[in-house]
Amino acid sequence: MTSVDAIDLRKALGKxxxxxxxxxxxxxxxxxxxxxxxxxxxxxxxxxxxxxxLTKTSSTLSDFDHSGRFIINILSTDQVHLxxxxxxxxxDKFENVEYSKGIAGLPYLHDCVxxxxxxxxxxxxxxxxxxxxxxxxxxxxxxxxxxxFCKGQYAHSHAxx
Ligand SMILES: Cc1cc2nc3c(=O)[nH]c(=O)nc-3n(C[C@H](O)[C@H](O)[C@H](O)COP(=O)(O)O)c2cc1C
Numbered sequence: 092m093t094s095v096d097a098i099d100l101r102k103a104l105g106k107x108x109x110x111x112x113x114x115x116x117x118x119x120x121x122x123x124x125x126x127x128x129x130x131x132x133x134x135x136x137x138x139x140x141x142x143x144x145l146t147k148t149s150s151t152l153s154d155f156d157h158s159g160r161f162i163i164n165i166l167s168t169d170q171v172h173l174x175x176x177x178x179x180x181x182x183d184k185f186e187n188v189e190y191s192k193g194i195a196g197l198p199y200l201h202d203c204v205x206x207x208x209x210x211x212x213x214x215x216x217x218x219x220x221x222x223x224x225x226x227x228x229x230x231x232x233x234x235x236x237x238x239x240f241c242k243g244q245y246a247h248s249h250a251x252x
Contacts, residue, residue, distance in 0.1 A: 108241035113164045113177045114143055115190075115198050118154035123185040123198045126151050127178035129240050130220075131163055139227040141207060144220040150180060152221060156214065161225060162193055163207040164200045167235040168247045173200065174238065194229050205232035 109129040118124040130144040141163060145152055155161060166174055177184050189201040193208045200206075209225030216222075239246040 105242055108239055111166045111174050111238045111240050113166065113173060113200060115162045115164060115200070116155050116158045116160060117197050119157045124151050124154040125177045125184050127174050134224060140212065140224055141209060141227060142222060142224050144217065144222045146220055155223065158197070159211045160195050160197055161209050161211065161223065162197050162199045163209065164203045165205040166238040167202065167204045168238050170203070170238060171245050202235070204235045204237045206230060
């Protein structure tokens with residue numbers, strides 16, 4: 092491809108349906124950090140390795156680099172407001188948000204569909220994003236319904252079989 096219409100490419104890529112996560116960590120000054128991300132995916136089951144990517148312009152990049160750890164919080168259909176909140180540059184995203192501390196002291200959000208507590212294995216600079224690969228050290232999951240995201244809109248699953 093020589094010239095790409097960025098808006099059209101984004102529209103095409105957005106046709107791939109994903110879940111929605113909030114990736115959390117403990118920041119440089121021990122503050123609570125979280126960012127909405129749908130770039131999450133599984134890489135390996137044995138050992139258990141996942142990935143996600145963060146835009147280089149995120150104010151949280153130094154926090155994820157500093158902590159060397161992250162928690163993937165998979166959102167439920169009742170958590171659209173959290174996805175919206177954690178995708179905005181708000182100074183205290185955790186205000187009035189229920190959370191606890193995980194095995195390494197990182198914050199995780201209550202009432203999520205699943206949680207994966209990870210140690211960063213690799214960090215790669217890829218284009219305008221930083222790709223994080225992490226090994227799962229602890230996890231939990233529930234029977235809640237996962238929130239979906241496709242074509243720029245939130246959705247919930249409707250099983251076809
Ligand atoms: C559904 C959804 C998915 C997103 N996925 C990502 C992602 O995978 N990586 C990323 O860097 N930003 C993603 N964003 C944008 C970030 O959430 C947003 O830029 C960031 O949280 C802004 O906060 P900050 O300035 O504190 O970094 C997503 C936003 C939404 C609404």
